[in-house]
Amino acid sequence: MSATGGGENRNNGRAMPGRQLTSLTPIPPALLTLLLLLQMPDIASGQTFSFGFAWIADLDVYFRFYIDALSLLFALLISGIGTFVAIYALAFLHGHPQLRRFFLYLYLFILGMLGLVLAGDLITLFVFWEITSIASYLLIGFNNSSAVARRSALQALLVTTLGGLCLLTGLVLLGSVVGSYEMTQVLASGEAVRASSLYFAILMLLLIGAFSKSAQLPFHFWLPNAMAAPTPVSAYLHSATMVKAGIYLLARLHPVLGQTDIWEWTLTCTGAATATVAAVAALRQTDLKLALAYTTLIALGTLTMFLGSDATIVIAAAITFLFVHSLYKAALFMVVGVIDKQAGTRDINKLGGLGLSMHITFVIALAAALSMAGFPPFLGFIGKELKYEGALAVASEPALVATAAVFANAVTVTVAGMVALKPFLGKPNHVLPKIQEAPAGLWISPLILGGLGLTFGLAPELVNDELIAPAVTAILDTSETIDLKLWHGLNIPLLLSILTFGLGIAMYLGLTRLRDWLTWDFSHAPTNADLLWDKFLEKVRLVAALQTDLLQNGVMRHYLTVVFFTISLVLAYAFIRTGQYPLVFEWPRLNLKEWAAILLTIGGALMAGTARKPLIAICALGALGVGIALIYLFFGAPDVAITQLLVETLFLVLVAAILPRLPVFSPGRKILFRPRDAALGGLLGLLVTLSILVVLQTPFDSPTSTFFKEAAVPQAHGRNIVNVILVDFRALDTFGEIIVVFTAAIAAVTLLGHRLRRGKQ
Amino acid sequence: MNSLVLQSATRVLVALLLVFSVYMLLRGHNYPGGGFIAGLIAASAFALFAMAWGMEAAQRALRIPPGNLAATGVLIAALSGLLAALSKGAPFSGQWFQLTGHQNTGGIYISNVLIFDIGVYLAVFGSVLTLIFALEEVK
Secondary structure: OOOOOOOOOOOOOOOOOOHHHHOOOOHHHHHHHHHHHHHHHHHHOOOOEEEEEEEEHHHOEEEEEEEOHHHHHHHHHHHHHHHHHHHHHHHHOOOOOOHHHHHHHHHHHHHHHHHHHHEOEHHHHHHHHHHHHHHHHHHHOOOOOOHHHHHHHHHHHHHHHHHHHHHHHHHHHHHHHHOOOEHHHHHHOHHHHHHOOOHHHHHHHHHHHHHHHOOOOOOOOHHHHHHHOOHHHHHHHHHOOOHHHHHHHHHHOHHHHOOOHHHHHHHHHHHHHHHHHHHHHHHHOOEHHHHHHHHHHHHHHHHHHHHOOOOHHHHHHHHHHHHHHHHHHHHHHHHHHHHHHHHOOOEOOOOOOHHHOOHHHHHHHHHHHHHHHOOOOOHHHHHHHHHHHHHHHOOOOHHHHHHHHHHHHHHHHHHHHHHHOOOOOOOOOOOOOOOOOOOHHHHHHHHHHHHHHHHHHHOOHHHHHHHHHHHHHHHHOOOOOOOOOOOOOOOHHHHHHHHHHHHHHHHHHOHHHHHHHOOOOOOOOOOOHHHHHHHHHHHHHHHHHHHHHHHOOOOHHHHHHHHHHHHHHHHHHHHHHHOOOOOOOOOOOOOHHHHHHHHHHHHHHHHHHHOOOHHHHHHHHHHHHHHHHHHHHHOOOHHHHHHHHHHHHHHHHHHHHHHHHOOOOOHHHHHHHHHHHHHHHHHHHHHHHHHHHHHHHOOOOOHHHHHHHHHHHHHHOOOOHHHHHHHHHOHHHHHHHHHHHHHHHHHHHHHHHHHHHHHHO | OOOHHHHHHHHHHHHHHHHHHHHHHHHOOOOOOOHHHHHHHHHHHHHHHHHHHOHHHHHHHHOOOHHHHHHHHHHHHHHHHHHHHHHOOOOOOOOEEEOOOOOOOOOOEEEHHHHHHHHHHHHHHHHHHHHHHHHHHOO
16 A cells, blocks of 8 residues: 555545535635736836835844745746645545645645745745745655654654754855845845855855755755655645755855856756766656656756856756746656556556556646656757756866766656556556546646646747746846747757657666666665664764753752752853952941841751751751841841742741652762762852852942832832832733743642652552 | 641631731832732741641632632733733833822822732732642642
């Protein structure tokens, strides 16, 4: 059974409440698509929209959106393909008990992606970036009863959010160099950024963010694992969203960070390596969905490779390919979902002859696969021709780029055959049940997406003039025009295309033998990134366990030791660092009652420290508390004194209630620790006293207390300043405090109740 | 503790402490006192009662579960803060309403500050008693 097959029909037949509403879910993204389409002519003519409001104005952070041709292209892909994915998901997950939860996650994802590509502020962009990470976590782990799904989801989340942290650092650095987080200003300060000494750091951090999101080497391992998601999610994740987020970031920041050698080399090499590794891996797959997943990696590698360049034709190739890829990849994933649903398997070796009964699906698969393979007259062909033209135009290493592109494309041709030919042709597999054509809801979306690939292929000007060309202009700010044509004449790209087809078809025909040849076992190789990831997580857990043992072992004495030791260390450091010691110490003139209070305090402390019985220690602590309360009283703080007395009293009452239930102190243990505790306590006491003396020696100047003294009566009509502060000037703080008190009481009751229940059992 | 002296004294002391706590609550704005201290005093009164007569008697005497009392206190404090926002000022700012008399001749004022203090009083009172009662229940 496939990963998505289990438990999807548990609720079949029973009408769910709110079903009618669920079936409306494709409408909002459809409306949005329409809205964006209406804006297209304006934006294509060079207009940009920017709007937003202050969010954290003190930090110059705005919640801002910015729409130009590039963000419009991505937004259209997200909302448009989102619409079709929603229609498809309605049919695919029909009767699923958690259908509404699914759509909630999907919408979160759509919103996150839209916000990301429309963000007009670096911080806004980051926030949406993280939302897509979280939404993808929820979606990949949607079958949460499956351990594989949970692991894959967590892996995707951790990899992309680790990248996200680097991204945030990079964005903040970038913002500090530009002096603003606003996108238009950032986009206009490319030269300043490239000249900055922080350029290298910014570039690396942002690239880690983009590469982890778009699954480039060495972060590529999470994307095939993300196949644990339900097929509609894979279709979306791989075509329009998430993985394209990194590509969007690279494209968006191209004018700011690009056009340097390091940018060009890093992107070209990483992209080429990713595409090549993924191509080899794709050939080895027998699971259709996994094979497609690796071709996504190929596509992402190719896109990254091309975005390294700053030649118009290369960027045009990247953008066209991005658009084509979104169309056919979504359609093909949906087709694989249909095959999986109808035949009950995605294993290529078990499939065959489906074309006899599933005519419509076969046609759709062919259309999408031909576009993917880059056959004329599909848009994919134009994309591929541009790719070769672009590859040959790459300045850094045209031969390398062209070779990588040919190999990657040949594998793409092979995988297209795997998906569109192998399951449908040949002898029907008799092990499989009788196959029927899928219901319309399952094939309508891929039909439209596949059909668009053909339509745009025949009439490329439909997408070129208002979508692709303006997006290229938005990246490069060039006046050079791009023209998408089916026929470019007899030239090197065409020859490369023919070479690609030949190679791809040859590989398809010899696929079984090729796969036999490629069956080396990666699963224990030291270079297996998935395995390395597990080892890395193991180490992280080890460190976490170590520090928990060290700092959070549940022993109160230990906690206090750590806290006191840390405070002592910090204070000692402060003294050594500043060299400020109390220079003059004037012995205070005290009268008899004050001396008595001080003696009571010191006596109580000594007695509490040396007492052998807990009751005596606690009474001594009480005496100490009373001594301190007396000192408060003598020096003009009756409020504090009363509070102190009452707290001491209640504390004694509480202790009296607890004491009979406490285990007896073990004297041996206590004696062992006593000298150490005494030393630590003495040290802390000494350091705190010294620091208070230092504080007292600096002249006291507090506008706050003067304000409270002067404002208490006229503004708050009260003469008890302490209480006026509590209930009037700082009432919100006090409110917070009583909530803390209340919460502490609830927590204590809960814990005690827990212990009570455990005691009874 | 079955001490006759303690039990007899407690009867008087508890009443006195409770009255004293209300007194402390009301005088808090001008003299030492206030909701927090008053809440502690009231809680001590019931702690004393519990020591002399047992927890169950104390709980019966209180009539209301102390947790409810604390929650009510938090709610009252919150409402008084919001009241300020509704009438005119910022949330949790002091608002004064004159009940009788004229502006310059004095009279009786009522303020949301006092209501807030009553909330604090109930919250502290209820929370501390919740703790004490809970500890006693652990056998």
